[in-house]
Amino acid sequence: MSSHSHSSSWTSFLKSIASYNGDLSSLTAPPFILSPTSLVEYSQFWGEHPDLLIAPNFIGDKDSYENAANADEIAQDRIIAVTKWFISTLRSQYCSRNESLGSEKKPLNPFLGELFVGKWGDEKLGETVLLSEQVSHHPPVTAYAIFNDKNNVELQGYNGIRASISTTSINVKQYGHAILKFKNLNEEFLITLPPLHIEGLLVASPFVELEGKSIIQSSSGYISVVEFSGRGYFSGKKNSYKARIFKDKAASSNKENALFTISGQWSGKSQIYQGSSTSSKEFSEFYDANAIEPIHLTVKDISQQNNLESRKAWKKVADAIKLGNYDLIHREKSELEQEQRELRKKETESGIKWETRFFEERDLEDLPEAGKKSDPLIGLSNLANLSRKNVVSGTIRGDKEDKTSSSYIHWRFVRENWDKESEIVV
Numbered sequence: 065m066s067s068h069s070h071s072s073s074w075t076s077f078l079k080s081i082a083s084y085n086g087d088l089s090s091l092t093a094p095p096f097i098l099s100p101t102s103l104v105e106y107s108q109f110w111g112e113h114p115d116l117l118i119a120p121n122f123i124g125d126k127d128s129y130e131n132a133a134n135a136d137e138i139a140q141d142r143i144i145a146v147t148k149w150f151i152s153t154l155r156s157q158y159c160s161r162n163e164s165l166g167s168e169k170k171p172l173n174p175f176l177g178e179l180f181v182g183k184w185g186d187e188k189l190g191e192t193v194l195l196s197e198q199v200s201h202h203p204p205v206t207a208y209a210i211f212n213d214k215n216n217v218e219l220q221g222y223n224g225i226r227a228s229i230s231t232t233s234i235n236v237k238q239y240g241h242a243i244l245k246f247k248n249l250n251e252e253f254l255i256t257l258p259p260l261h262i263e264g265l266l267v268a269s270p271f272v273e274l275e276g277k278s279i280i281q282s283s284s285g286y287i288s289v290v291e292f293s294g295r296g297y298f299s300g301k302k303n304s305y306k307a308r309i310f311k312d313k314a315a316s317s318n319k320e321n322a323l324f325t326i327s328g329q330w331s332g333k334s335q336i337y338q339g340s341s342t343s344s345k346e347f348s349e350f351y352d353a354n355a356i357e358p359i360h361l362t363v364k365d366i367s368q369q370n371n372l373e374s375r376k377a378w379k380k381v382a383d384a385i386k387l388g389n390y391d392l393i394h395r396e397k398s399e400l401e402q403e404q405r406e407l408r409k410k411e412t413e414s415g416i417k418w419e420t421r422f423f424e425e426r427d428l429e430d431l432p433e434a435g436k437k438s439d440p441l442i443g444l445s446n447l448a449n450l451s452r453k454n455v456v457s458g459t460i461r462g463d464k465e466d467k468t469s470s471s472y473i474h475w476r477f478v479r480e481n482w483d484k485e486s487e488i489v490v
């Protein structure tokens with residue numbers, strides 16, 4: 065229990081949650097629960113293990129895969145490696161505020177066009193670049209690309225959330241997905257984002273627990289189904305998961321068809337077993353989140369940043385949060401929001417809409433018949449039997465959500481825009 069749990073500001077925050085209207089950013093939270101970091105920065109958590117992200121690139125090569133007798137083995141090793149990388153991102157994504165700030169916090173709500181860029185340097189692997197951009201303010205959507213040109217590896221994705229409130233927790237569903245491409249291997253992966261909830265509200269020390277599933281679908285057909293659970297579910301431990309690797313979607317309908325089963329905690333240790341059972345004494349360690357520290361990217365000093373870059377734009381607000389000065393936080397935030405409102409007003413008056421910088425919306429319905437294959441979601445969602453609409457991440461084709469939604473619009477990285485970029489540097 066945190067010392068704040070009985071404070072009047074926390075009690076009134078809990079009350080405001082109870083009358084929640086669907087927009088998390090509208091909740092006025094007490095200063096101690098505010099994070100000085102904008103949500104546009106959260107894309108960096110996908111890249112804090114650059115070696116694991118790029119590792120699959122070194123498993124077999126395009127030719128050996130297409131011709132070799134051991135093609136199956138190569139494809140299996142690759143999806144296991146992608147699963148390992150995915151698991152390795154979760155501690156950064158969902159525990160890093162608890163580790164560095166003592167609890168989960170309410171991030172700053174990014175403004176339209178806000179950018180967060182940086183890079184991971186590595187002598188052997190070469191540079192890995194992050195571009196993250198707030199592509200929509202209302203509802204909030206962040207798009208990102210993380211790429212390593214030396215190895216021809218590119219991860220891109222976008223995400224947004226919808227939250228609902230129950231008596232003791234905030235329940236969050238994620239929209240969007242990630243696509244990981246290994247251009248040297250001619251193989252790509254679709255990754256869906258799991259639902260989550262926030263516990264610990266009553267005692268004023270919130271933390272995230274994952275639930276439901278993430279699907280990792282390879283263009284090779286192999287699929288990894290990652291199931292999450294918390295305390296008191298299948299292992300009784302917090303942050304538990306079980307990942308099962310199947311030959312393809314059809315095989316995944318029966319858990320006994322699992323070729324490998326990985327089980328443990330994503331914030332701690334997990335083990336990998338051959339086959340579908342985890343009772344065998346024969347297993348090997350899969351990943352230990354605490355044994356391998358995340359590598360933080362390097363970001364330019366604020367003095368070198370563009371006005372659209374997150375840390376520069378939010379500096380005054382972030383400083384006020386660090387001081388815990390409620391009035392100052394409020395004043396600085398209002399100033400930024402007022403500027404944004406004025407910008408939008410000017411755009412409406414002039415009829416010139418804000419243009420996103422590195423990402424564009426792509427309507428998968430509108431793609432010309434011949435070019436329809438040009439979006440990776442089409443083939444990969446076919447393989448995984450997932451909806452190709454813009455619905456809650458991981459929605460299965462034919463589900464209620466899939467039937468009722470009509471939007472096929474997804475955010476995609478436009479690499480050329482980065483290649484001709486002159487103002488923003490990493």
Ligand code: CLR
Nearest residue numbers: 088097106157158168169170171223225236270
């Ligand atoms: C954003 C996308 C990242 C993964 C991720 C991690 C934590 C999530 C965040 C996403 C969205 C915003 C979030 C946050 C945890 C808490 C915060 C749900 C999904 C909400 C807005 C804060 C609620 C306020 C309480 C802390 C009191 O890849």
